[in-house]
């Protein structure tokens with residue numbers, strides 16, 4: 001049986017004036033049915049663009065290459081009409097900033113109802129009842145009142161609940177949550193993550209959690225994929241990645257987690273320096289400039305990782321010595 | 322918030338008073354500073370008759386006194402007699418001309434809004450493609466050429482050359498007579514509106530909430546209608562006041578070119594013949610209208626934002 005989402009050789013490039021910026025570089029991995037996968041990396045690593053590309057939501061100046069299959073069916077660069085039967089119905093996406101992500105001129109209820117009316121053939125009354133039910137599912141206080149509110153009238157946490165209700169209303173197979181808690185304070189963050197876990201349990205939805213925070217991913221995900229400079233650096237189960245990181249970059253990220261770095265004596269030095277420029281492509285390992293274990297070979301030969309093999313693996317020459 | 326809107330309206334109305342006073346004052350003294358007088362055209366008037374005329378209309382008094390008397394009368398709602406159209410007072414002339422000008426202006430405005438808005442929307446949806454480049458080039462031309470240049474060209478081509486439409490005249494507002502003046506008046510505003518609407522659309526089409534709408538699986542038509550248009554129209558609504566002002570002032574010349582019996586014709590005739598009360602009356606009435614329309618446009622602008630609209634309930 002083919003995986004839920006199968007990404008092969010995905011690249012995303014942006015035309016910026018005369019130059020070309022590469023945000024995603026030849027990425028391959030699978031999302032299996034029922035899994036919760038954390039996509040982790042620094043800001044600019046290409047996390048968002050990977051999934052925007054998969055859903056055909058890239059900006060106008062972007063081009064995607066490669067292949068993305070949903071249940072075996074190619075969905076990359078297919079006509080809009082084909083995408084529209086999939087988006088919101090089978091795959092939903094929840095975005096980082098729910099204030100700019102919700103239409104300011106429309107009431108929240110209307111925005112939640114839309115997908116249900118479109119995909120489930122509901123009439124206005126049914127869709128409204130469904131939207132109300134969804135708001136209760138995401139634990140929105142005073143759901144009825146909220147239906148008639150405009151986004152600006154809600155708090156950040158409430159807006160994110162609206163976003164999740166909106167994404168989940170058609171019970172998609174896959175929910176892509178792009179930094180769903182980054183804009184929220186810690187308590188609300190925990191509530192939203194709890195909510196995602198519950199959704200997954202009760203509705204059996206697969207989840208992709210995009211985050212720059214390894215700790216957030218650890219709380220929710222079965223598997224973790226580390227992205228750097230548009231490439232996959234490490235992939236494995238959450239416990240594999242946490243207990244025995246195979247990539248120096250992952251080790252650096254783990255070291256900079258507050259709870260693990262509490263003992264100054266064993267403190268690994270945090271990763272210094274800047275991630276490489278998205279405009280240039282080096283022949284070797286993208287992490288070489290910042291890697292403390294860099295070898296001669298690292299600058300000439302690019303280490304590769306094929307994550308769809310499903311085992312714990314890293315794109316690093318240290319593993320193939 | 323509703324109280325704040327009321328306060329805003331009141332404040333604007335209060336500020337309008339000195340503005341109008343300044344307009345009245347400036348036009349009063351500018352008219353008087355212009356060489357010549359109201360009865361110059363009747364060339365061989367007896368000096369004595371002329372003097373009598375001046376006394377009859379109070380034009381022999383010191384300028385400042387005339388100014389004071391004039392303002393006092395205007396406050397009472399009396400714009401005085403016309404000096405050129407002897408049997409009419411200014412209020413009557415404006416009452417005759419305004420329906421013609423208003424009809425012309427409203428139709429031109431609707432044409433500019435509907436056509437300009439549509440062109441802007443389609444250009445944005447065809448961003449960087451042929452339609453977009455073509456409309457924007459035409460819009461640039463439309464903005465650059467004033468209506469008093471397009472008007473005679475239109476009249477020459479469609480009226481004299483193709484003989485499709487009447488070159489001039491009102492003919493009780495017959496549709497054929499309206500076409501050319503409406504086009505001439507509407508074109509510059511149409512062009513500006515098309516550019517504004519396109520700009521608004523392009524900006525909103527990039528917004529995060531549009532991506533959310535697309536992620537729901539809505540077809541693009543529904544995305545645009547439900548999620549884009551209202552926000553994209555905001556800059557346009559803010560321009561409605563200035564657009565109407567542009568059409569009103571443009572109409573003054575267009576009516577003369579197409580020989581339409583609107584306020585504009587009286588205004589130009591009045592100005593050429595130094596019909597002081599007539600020109601002043603029209604300036605004050607138009608000034609008031611433009612200020613009010615601008616205020617309305619600003620209120621509509623604010624009302625497009627649900628943050629404000631919400632408070633009306």
Ligand SMILES: Nc1ncnc2c1ncn2[C@@H]1O[C@H](COP(=O)(O)OP(=O)(O)O)[C@@H](O)[C@H]1O
Nearest residue numbers: 014023042043044045046047048049050059278
């Ligand atoms: N419309 C665009 N034009 C040019 N570059 C873009 C555009 N959108 C994103 N990028 C670039 O793509 C890279 C990856 O972005 P993204 O996937 O959003 O990173 P993140 O991992 O933080 O989600 C960044 O360098 C970003 O600047």
Ligand code: SF4
Nearest residue numbers: 285288291298316317
């Ligand atoms: S390949 Fe070399 S440079 Fe890259 S992470 Fe491994 S050791 Fe460091």
Ligand SMILES: [Mg+2]
Nearest residue numbers: 047048049178
């Ligand atoms: Mg991102």
